Amino acid sequence: MALKPLSNLPTTPLKIKRALLSVSNKQGITDLANSLHANGVEIISTGGTAKVIRDAGIPVKDVSEITNFPECLDGRVKTLHPKIHGGILARTSHDPDNEELQKLDIDPIELVVVNLYPFKEAISKENITPATATENIDIGGPTMVRAAAKNFAHVCILTHPDQYSTFSDELESDQGISFKTRRQLARKAFEHTADYDTAISKYFTEIDELNLPDQLNVSLHKSSDLRYGENPHQQAAIYGEQNKFINCFHGKELSYNNYLDIDSALNLMSDFQHDDPTIAIFKHTVPCGVASDENLSNAYRKAFETDKMSPFGGIVIANRSIDLETAKAIDEIFTEIILAPSFDEDAKDLLAQKKNRRLVEILQFPSSNTELTFRSLFGGALVQQPDYETIQxxxxxxxxxxxxxxxxxxxxxxxxxxxxxxxxxxxxxxxxxxxxxxxxxxxxxxxxxxxxxxxxxxxxxxxxxxxxxxxxxxxxxxxxxxxxxxxxxxxxxxxxxxxxxxxxxxxxxxxxxxxxxxxxxxxx
Structure with a gap:
């Protein structure tokens, strides 16, 4: 039978009396535990996390002391117990729940601090086997995270060390943890478990050798908000790991349209990355001039000759380090973005004199290992393998x-x-x-x-x-x-x-x- 929802969620600040800490990433955990102890919070923990806290001289109870049941199956079962999940899921503003807690001798848990087994890191290692990968699939962790996030009206959930400092500041203000903070942290928690499950699903899709998944799951972290989209009235943001491919080290923040142009330029130049010095000039994602030569500055001049009007305000991409002679040739007109694997120092000094110009270092080109490409459309998305087909x-x-x-x-x-x-x-x-x-x-x-x-x-x-x-x-x-x-x-x-x-x-x-x-x- 489904639980009846409460008519109104309690929105008052939450006082933390009891906390459960169980983390794979131990970064910052002793500082957080110190803050909790200083504020009179009872700390419960598991395995390695409990040892780290105890070694720091901070009082901590093992989960087994609460459940009266030892960890078992090589640690696979630790927190999956009514004494733990009853304490997390109890609606302490609801009298029947409190009565049941008392009857079952369960104490509420107002704070859960959990991050999960490092599944992504495990499967990124060479020679990883499915057996080893599956051992890195967390079960108890996601269960606690989801339980605490579901009950955010009565429980606070932390899933990343970056959250500890702000949380501690709010805890030490002696006002309690606000409803707004709890709700935001719950959203982050659900994003965290969604990302985790997406990585697992993707791994099994790969080992089943499915080129296209039966269920499309995409989980990308927001890199940054953008000033606007293609037009000023459109909101926009960029998601993913663009910093693995490019480093914009000079000029204003890249815009939505800049990223589209850069994507097109990188994909073209990936086909020329091992060729003779090559320059491509782009405008609105379309090449308006491309040339190869033994000399990079000659390649630029040849590419520019194709269309001398369109390159103004466009972007230039090279497959070699840009030297001073090439920089001088490019600098004859205003170019909004210049991309290259590197820039000679004197070339960089010259090109950086224009503040509105973006200079972008290419860290790596897209390759055949790049994942599926997506295009949104009515009711969903189109998905395909990227076109990295080459001919000999x-x-x-x-x-x-x-x-x-x-x-x-x-x-x-x-x-x-x-x-x-x-x-x-x-x-x-x-x-x-x-x-x-x-x-x-x-x-x-x-x-x-x-x-x-x-x-x-x-x-x-x-x-x-x-x-x-x-x-x-x-x-x-x-x-x-x-x-x-x-x-x-x-x-x-x-x-x-x-x-x-x-x-x-x-x-x-x-x-x-x-x-x-x-x-x-x-x-x-």
């Missing part, structure tokens, strides 16, 4: 009468890496490992190609002997014919259209080489 020369299939030259092949592989990160329909013209024109996000592939050609012509770039990359197959021959007319001599595309033969014939009629990759890179 052996994967390519030459389908035309003329095979590509070595130079054409190098340019095609370069353009293919770029087009993967351009919004569909995506077209990239390139020559000498430099983008000449980028067409993005159009409803027809021919339109994207025309935009790419138009941009190149506006910048005075010569498309003769260039290559063209398409993120998906050409549905008609007209796209290839337009590329030939613009001056392209080689095409790289996935293939797979019902009109492939027509497209190949058009390439042959224009003496073009064409490569099929067998892989598509839609980016919506």
């Amino acid at each position: 020369t052996d994967d390519l299939k030459s389908v035309t009468e003329r095979n590509p030259s070595d130079k054409e092949l190098a340019d095609m592989l370069f353009a293919w890496k770029v087009v993967k990160h351009v919004k569909s329909n995506a077209i990239v013209y390139a020559k000498n490992r430099k983008t000449l024109g980028i067409g993005t996000g159009q409803t027809s592939r021919v339109d994207s190609s025309e935009i790419a050609v138009d941009k190149a012509q506006k910048e005075g770039l010569n498309l003769e002997e260039s290559v063209i990359a398409s993120d998906a197959f050409f549905p008609f021959a007209d796209g290839v014919e337009a590329a030939a007319k613009a001056g392209a001599t080689a095409v790289i595309q996935p293939g797979g259209s019902i009109r492939d033969e027509e497209v190949i014939q058009a390439a042959n009629e224009n003496n073009m080489s064409m490569i099929f990759t067998g892989k598509r890179h839609f980016k919506h």
